[in-house]
Amino acid sequence: MSAMQLDAPQVYDVIVVGGGNAALCAALSAHKAGATVVILEAASREERGGNSRFAGTAFRAPHQGLAHVKTVLCEQALEDAERCSMSPYTPEDYRNDLQSTSHGRNDPLMSEIMIQDAWETIEWMKDKGVRWETTLRKYYNIETQKGIIIDLMSGAPVKVVGDGEGLIRDLYNAVENASIPVRYDCPAHELLTSGDTVYGVRTRQTDKYVDFYGQVLLACGGFSANPAMRRQYLGEGWDLVPVRGTRHNTGTMLRRAVEAGARPVGHWGAAHASPQDIDAPLTGDITKTPVIPRYSYTYGISVNVEGKRFFDEGEAEFGLTYAKIGKMIGDQPRAIAYQIFDQKTIYLLQTRYSSGRPIVADTIRELATKLDVNPTVLERTVQEFNAACPGADIGHFDPHHLDGLCTSSSLAIPKSNWALRLERGPFVAYGVTCGITFTYGGIASDDKARVLNNEGKAMPGLYCAGEIAGGVFYHNYAGGAGLTKGAVFGRIAGREAALRAKGAGGEAARFRPCKMEAAISSRRTA
Template structure:
């Protein structure tokens, strides 16, 4: 191994690794608590923001109904609130959604903190300049439902104006107003440690390493953009799936933390993966990625290239199922599927479908031919589905709530809600594939966002938040909970790291270049003088 050259060490109270929602929450919280903070962002200024830049930005938090939600909406969003209604979303609802989507495996302590602090964090973010609106225009086609008061899903009551780009713009405006420096094109390379104690981060530059000393908050995501790790942990075919987010989530610091002694936790064999347009780019493209999700599958049927249905499209509202549907699509032949609708429900498709290319045909047989599916197979699937649907007059179709319109037991794969016969042509299909958003496996942390070692003890000087913190999501995901988790624990990590910096000072900066002092990085011994 060749020698390494290190530049003069940089000394801060708190070092935040990452540049997305969780990281910026942590940085602003630490600065608010009196710390001297720096943000290390692997991306350039133009690509900053991590996966958050590509997010739909719904936040999940308990609230008391629409009147309560309106207290955080920006002025331009108040008009839309007249077009909708919203039921309260109480802590028990949130608790049930986290437990049901994760099959009861979610960490109860972390979950309760998300429930406890979720709404307060949304209010805090508003005070930092984040602009909130309802999800009305994101998830509902209001142009085709002009005379209808839409009862919004209460679990994800708000989103950010401008989606991911708006979220990142607002966060960085707050960061700049606070005077927090951001080091761009500065990927973290390894941790500087002595035993379990973390003293700082070594970053990788073109011709040298630069060491930063201080309390470290890891908020740099999982391994969604690393095809080798996806194949290793998620399985066959995952190295080929389109990435919905940043290309910089390579899992480097996740691996380094584990090498340094952090305990891996969570569902390493699962990820947030959802239906995306069949022509999705292989890595996040800000001009395309935000508009290619295909989440209106609840209003039709989905079939694979053999013309067969393969999941219950009406199991629950899409916000509680979409993050697991991607894997189901990925498991199908050629990892593609087709969502098929008839004229009764086309008006309900989310506006993002306008970015796709619909395949239209007057008959199911003609549609099958255009989709290159065996016509007889697809006709049989649709006939069997139609025969199992409730007859007209038996039940009421309610597009915005679980309506109980379910297929009969004769159908091997049921449709539990919104089961309407496909019979009014022209029929319309959209091709979809699996897109990965973020990974569920991560490192262990406690209620103070402190990283825990393999023996369950805190690693002094090391904190984490966001996707790198495992333990909350297993198998599936409640829409909007990820961003809330990152922001909630970002605030906690920032406060805790700031407090420790005031208490113990910059232990890692006790020596200067040229003095004898050696720390152990997460992969090898590193001398402070870079020799």
Template sequence: MNTKGVKWELIVRKYQNLDGLREKHDKISLEPGAPVMAVGGGVGLMESLWAAVEKLVPDGRMTVWFDSPAHELIVSGDTVHGVKVRSRDTFVDVYGKVILASGGFSSNPAMRRQYLGEGWDLVVVRGTKYNMGTMLNRAIAAGARPVGHWGACHASPQDANAPLTGDINISPHMPRYAYQYGITVNIKGERFFDEGEDNFGKTYAKTGKKIGDQPEAKAFQIFDQQTLHLLPKRYDGQTPIKADTIQELAVKTGVSPVGLQKTINVFNAACQDDSSKFEPTKLDGLSTKPSDTLTFPKSNWALKIQQGPFVAYAVTCGITFTYGGIATDTTARVLNNEGRHMPGLWAVGEIAGGVFYHNYPGGAGLTKGAVFGRIAGREAAGAARASLKTS
């Protein structure tokens, strides 16, 4: 499928091990809401969009500036006239209608610590290192109203060896989203959430925080031979920790042997003896039985951890984007503290707050950015044409 130069494909290849599913003759169920993805993921999407931009440059319909970060808004009262661009030895004033698509503050350790709390200055940043919140702060200083959940963010499980800031060649291979097929423990050997609460697309963006809250901000995803074939190809990027026994696995991972053995004993005792209901690509209702000793249930895909060799992957918390931002209306116009729109200013993407709270459904950020990006572009272009007619 191809739309305006962006090519699309079914999302299963990204999150499922198709070879493993075929080998076991498992069925594939697509989660409603996000059945397709851009070919090549985020990297492929950006390549397609840049190719579309470059087609507009030769005939003068678009000018692209590189190495030119926006630094400040040019304003008179509530009205925005343009942006001040920072170069190596001077500032350049650029006049026109302004659409802010500069993201939140996920790359800024000081702002993460200020708004998200203790320890967030140390987490892995999945995306660009330039997402510093500069224009977010400038817009608020100019009168834009802050909205949304400033104390929360999209934070997902990432490989413990992921780069500290996004690396386009490495970071796309670091997500570890197959936790529903095993159990996740901290260094004490304790489970700390329901790994089978729902499909990963509805839980992964809040699971990173749970890992970040653990000692050393580290955890281990543990699988046995029943589910290894389900791990996506992304897991091939790192060497797993393998062991024939749980005790040996604990020693190799540095997890408390006593704690891990107790956790697995309690978990296995709570699992159903009949695992025939197990269906890996949809909610199967195969849950743990009520137990006074089981701290967290597993609501789906609850298989006993019993078939060695056992495998563990070390994971940590990786931040993708922040939820707090500035207020906008249905046409992406930025609203001031009194609720009136600020003439000449629109905002789209992460910088526009008030959409996500506590959690995030997979694919919603790209959808939000694409829909309101188109709206903002149309509205700003219309306003620019109207200004030319009256000048």
């Protein structure tokens, strides 16, 4: 066996592993704090950006209402804002949403930091060149609701112009303006450690390894793109689900951190998984992935291939339910479901539905035949649903708020809001499946984004942010909270890593050529 090939090590104050939202915010923050920074991106320049590149880019943050939100919107977005209204979203609202979606298991300290720093982080990102707009055109079909002032969901008040590609473009522009070097096609392979202390990271190249010495900041995602880890931690069938994001989130550095002594936390058996078009690509495809989410299920019913409903489509606004419904679909036969609408609500479907293949029929029986679903079963499902609805009068129907129009107790599975009878054909169905966005399990960290070991102590020289940091999301997820979490803790991690680099100063520099060279030499085996 030939000797391990190692290039001369490279030294920076802060080494950011990852290339998405959390990583870029961390790099910019560390640079602002006076550190020399390098970004290690496993993907090529063309595929850079991690899961953030595929995101819808809604950010969840407390605010005081539309007038407050307008202060961060770009000039082009202000015209759309005139077509909207938006209620305030208080810190208490945010706190309640995080607690309810995670069944009260979310880490209270990390959650509170997210809540308190969210809006300031949005303003900071604007200063870095990120362009904000409302979610109006993303989540509402404004062409079918002309002349109507739409009251937007207040929890996720803004998104980035251009979605994920816009977010990544804007942040990389800021990185390039700051002259922060980015090493593409440079996947991190392992941590360089001495006990709990982390002194650098080893990267893997075609014919060699390259070591980087400095404070290590992991912002390289979870294991959503690793079918073996998905099967191991999420369970049967998860190795087969389509991946909504990057193919580079393989969990390598998550495993390496745990092996080095970092404490695993969070819900390792759960993930953000949502309804996607039945023809979803197996891995993120930037030409398709952004337009295949199917989140208008609140306005109809969803049935499995046996023609039976299997969840409460009106439990809450979609932003608080969509990330758990993917699993529900995955648990159904063949991991397939059909969303069915009639002409009373078809105008409300998000514009992204135009990318799908609608199945249209004048009767429920005909629709069932086209879906290859037992017609008798589907007819019975619709008949029982209609009989349980409060009536044909839609005067109390409010598509943009919880309206309390619920089915009667005759149904085993209720519909808690927006329960209108399916009776006005033609009926329209869209096939959906489960798509995974990101995993919830990760490593423990503190209020300074320092990674904690199994004994609860900070591991010197190791920080984390984004999906790799566990402890906030369990079971479900409040839409827009993931990107906010990544940006908030990316800023903190970058600043804290820079401060330690400057404080460690000479000691760290002396360690690198001496102790690290000894460690490297011990690994050079024939």
